[in-house]
Amino acid sequence: MRITREARQATRRGILDAARRLFAEQGFEPTTTRDLARTAGIAAGTLFNYFPTKEAIVTALASEALARGRSDFEGRRREQASLEEDLFAHVAAGLRRLRPLRKFLQPVLEAAFSPASAGADDAGAALRSEHLECVGRVLAAHGMDASSPLALQLYWTLYTGVLGFWVADRSPKQEDTLALLDQSIAMFAAWLRGSSSAVAGNGDHNTHPNP
Amino acid sequence: MPTVAQLLSAVPAEDDAPPATPADEKLRALFARLSLRPVPTGALGRFWRLTGLHAKIGLAYGMHWLRGWFQNAERQERHRLDTHLNAAYRLLETMGYLRGAVMKVGQTLANFPDIVPAEFVDTLERLHFDAPPMHYGLVRELLHDELGGDPEDVFDSFETEAFAAASLGQVHRARLKTGERVAVKVQYPGIARTIRADFRGLTALLTPLRLSREWESVKSRLDFIRRALEVETDYEQEARFQERARALFREDDGIVVPRVYSEFSTRRVLTMEYLEGSHVREFLAGQPPQAARNAYGEKLLRAWYRLFYAGRMNYIDIHPGNLVFMDDGRLGLLDFGCVIEHADEEWELMRIGDRPLTTGRRDERIAFVKQWLGLPPDAPEDESMRLLDEYAESTWRPRFAGGEFDFGDPQEFRRAFDLVLQMMRKRYTRGRPVDAYITRWDFAYRSMLYRLQARIDVRPIAEEEVKATGWDRSDYALSI
Numbered sequence: 001m002r003i004t005r006e007a008r009q010a011t012r013r014g015i016l017d018a019a020r021r022l023f024a025e026q027g028f029e030p031t032t033t034r035d036l037a038r039t040a041g042i043a044a045g046t047l048f049n050y051f052p053t054k055e056a057i058v059t060a061l062a063s064e065a066l067a068r069g070r071s072d073f074e075g076r077r078r079e080q081a082s083l084e085e086d087l088f089a090h091v092a093a094g095l096r097r098l099r100p101l102r103k104f105l106q107p108v109l110e111a112a113f114s115p116a117s118a119g120a121d122d123a124g125a126a127l128r129s130e131h132l133e134c135v136g137r138v139l140a141a142h143g144m145d146a147s148s149p150l151a152l153q154l155y156w157t158l159y160t161g162v163l164g165f166w167v168a169d170r171s172p173k174q175e176d177t178l179a180l181l182d183q184s185i186a187m188f189a190a191w192l193r194g195s196s197s198a199v200a201g202n203g204d205h206n207t208h209p210n211p
Numbered sequence: 212m213p214t215v216a217q218l219l220s221a222v223p224a225e226d227d228a229p230p231a232t233p234a235d236e237k238l239r240a241l242f243a244r245l246s247l248r249p250v251p252t253g254a255l256g257r258f259w260r261l262t263g264l265h266a267k268i269g270l271a272y273g274m275h276w277l278r279g280w281f282q283n284a285e286r287q288e289r290h291r292l293d294t295h296l297n298a299a300y301r302l303l304e305t306m307g308y309l310r311g312a313v314m315k316v317g318q319t320l321a322n323f324p325d326i327v328p329a330e331f332v333d334t335l336e337r338l339h340f341d342a343p344p345m346h347y348g349l350v351r352e353l354l355h356d357e358l359g360g361d362p363e364d365v366f367d368s369f370e371t372e373a374f375a376a377a378s379l380g381q382v383h384r385a386r387l388k389t390g391e392r393v394a395v396k397v398q399y400p401g402i403a404r405t406i407r408a409d410f411r412g413l414t415a416l417l418t419p420l421r422l423s424r425e426w427e428s429v430k431s432r433l434d435f436i437r438r439a440l441e442v443e444t445d446y447e448q449e450a451r452f453q454e455r456a457r458a459l460f461r462e463d464d465g466i467v468v469p470r471v472y473s474e475f476s477t478r479r480v481l482t483m484e485y486l487e488g489s490h491v492r493e494f495l496a497g498q499p500p501q502a503a504r505n506a507y508g509e510k511l512l513r514a515w516y517r518l519f520y521a522g523r524m525n526y527i528d529i530h531p532g533n534l535v536f537m538d539d540g541r542l543g544l545l546d547f548g549c550v551i552e553h554a555d556e557e558w559e560l561m562r563i564g565d566r567p568l569t570t571g572r573r574d575e576r577i578a579f580v581k582q583w584l585g586l587p588p589d590a591p592e593d594e595s596m597r598l599l600d601e602y603a604e605s606t607w608r609p610r611f612a613g614g615e616f617d618f619g620d621p622q623e624f625r626r627a628f629d630l631v632l633q634m635m636r637k638r639y640t641r642g643r644p645v646d647a648y649i650t651r652w653d654f655a656y657r658s659m660l661y662r663l664q665a666r667i668d669v670r671p672i673a674e675e676e677v678k679a680t681g682w683d684r685s686d687y688a689l690s691i
Contacts, residue, residue, distance in 0.1 A: 076361075078347065078371070080371075081346075081347070081348070082346055084346055084348075085346040085347055085348040085349075086348070088346065088348040088349060088352075089348035089351070092348060092349075092351075092352045096352075096355075171401060171404065172404075173356040173357075175353075175356070175400035175401045175404075175479075176400065176401045178349060178352055178353065178356075178400040178401070179399065179400045179401045179402075182345070182349050182400075
């Protein structure tokens with residue numbers, strides 16, 4: 001029997017909705033793929049046609065949340081915003097959407113977000129690339145070199161550091177994460193401007209961040 | 212004009228200090244390093260760099276204060292204490308924000324024109340208003356977390372740029388959906404908890420001192436400062452003080468404490484009525500007539516008498532940014548984050564002190580100084596007592612002398628300043644934990660009146676306000 005694209009999407013949606021509910025209710029570890037399949041109304045084996053692991057389900061949930069965060073960010077972006085404000089607001093909007101997933105994000109951080117394992121997982125790679133495309137657009141809007149792999153790698157390292165901190169942040173309303181994010185963005189922006197001025201001052205000199 | 216280095220070396224100097232110990236050497240080295248290092252946060256880091264000068268002075272006070280605890284130890288204890296002192300300095304070096312709080316002490320210096328170079332005062336004064344803001348992205352997240360919605364949804368309008376720096380944060384103008392103009396004070400994330408944690412660390416580190424003779428004094432001082440910090444880092448507590456203060460003033464006083472909007476306030480966000488007006492610098496730039504200067508000076512005096520006598524509190528944070536010279540002639544008081552509330556024991560001493568304060572008689576003043584210091588009535592009069600008496604005389608004379616007092620008299624002001632410096636050098640400002648704050652408060656209001664060049668008949672104002680205490684003062688008239 002041939003499954004239509006719509007039916008496939010609906011099944012995928014059903015699994016993700018079941019996962020979001022069960023992970024929130026009973027936690028990530030205790031929830032089995034069997035529980036997920038039962039709640040989604042599919043056979044246990046069918047679930048693996050969509051997601052090879054529970055972690056992959058979380059990655060998909062995170063990816064959706066981040067997409068919504070990007071949309072929030074774009075929707076309320078201010079014309080007068082500084083580079084720092086834009087970068088901060090982009091990450092903060094994503095964190096706000098990720099908040100319902102915070103408790104069970106830890107297991108996928110390494111696979112999906114770690115700078116060291118980027119590319120090892122398709123879903124993780126997609127998530128990273130979508131996020132960085134948005135960062136690239138922000139940089140370009142502020143007249144920065146948006147194609148520098150070095151800059152994007154540095155950004156991603158800081159971002160994943162903030163994310164890792166946020167997942168474990170026990171401060172009230174994760175306020176420490178906001179401070180860390182503010183500092184990290186400020187550091188990145190300062191580095192970026194330093195790099196740009198180094199380029200401007202040195203012509204074709206090999207200090208260019210994007211050789 | 213003195214250099215910054217000269218100013219710094221003047222502040223913590225000890226006339227009678229023992230020869231430099233290894234700890235002193237380390238202090239100097241540490242101080243040099245600290246002054247070059249930013250506070251480890253984005254916004255505060257920027258603030259720190261801008262306020263380098265400011266911070267150095269504040270730190271000098273902080274060090275002076277810290278070191279003061281160790282000065283009275285016996286010689287044989289010095290070596291052991293040096294170890295703790297070194298440890299305390301090391302801790303101070305690792306602190307995130309408490310250094311920022313210590314730095315605030317330096318703000319008081321912004322009130323001392325003529326004593327320090329004019330450019331220095333200008334720099335300090337601007338810092339009250341020009342500290343770089345948190346960008347709006349961060350403010351929006353904080354407000355969302357605290358008030359449950361984005362500022363543009365919670366308020367009718369919200370200015371994205373801060374218009375003033377505030378204790379541990381910044382202030383934005385906004386308008387409520389019900390139409391009122393408000394000022395929204397937003398605290399930098401995590402700063403309050405970090406300050407409190409820093410302070411707990413400092414307290415724990417000093418615990419080995421509990422066997423020393425200094426411990427009781429250290430402990431009560433620490434407790435006192437901890438309580439003051441608790442208030443300063445908790446906007447809900449500040450809001451309670453502010454509301455209590457607000458209730459003390461009537462419309463015809465011409466003194467305004469802004470209303471707090473508690474439904475838009477939390478521990479980290481304080482929303483209050485916005486007061487339109489200027490600050491002292493703009494007020495003075497308009498070359499106001501003497502009568503206007505006097506009128507504002509009288510209001511300032513009445514405000515602190517009212518807060519003290521009727522409210523049993525001292526409003527410590529009198530600096531240019533916290534006074535609003537409103538267009539209709541009223542005086543606005545902002546920022547109740549640094550308020551000292553007097554406990555019963557202290558209040559009883561204040562009652563006893565009222566008599567010499569009112570009569571101006573030296574024997575009564577000396578008797579009170581002894582009581583304040585916890586000395587028996589027959590304790591011999593020593594240098595510290597004489598200096599304290601001279602200071603008390605200088606501070607209280609505007610009141611007991613009667614008639615118009617010229618607060619703009621540079622000689623009078625310089626004398627008061629010199630006395631405070633002498634007392635600090637000789638560590639006589641440490642009789643009771645509250646002393647450091649009282650000196651700061653006393654000096655802050657005096658220097659503000661000096662800037663205004665106000666001429667005021669203090670006694671009638673004080674006599675009217677003291678009635679709120681209900682103290683029996685029936686036999687005072689005989690002594691005047």
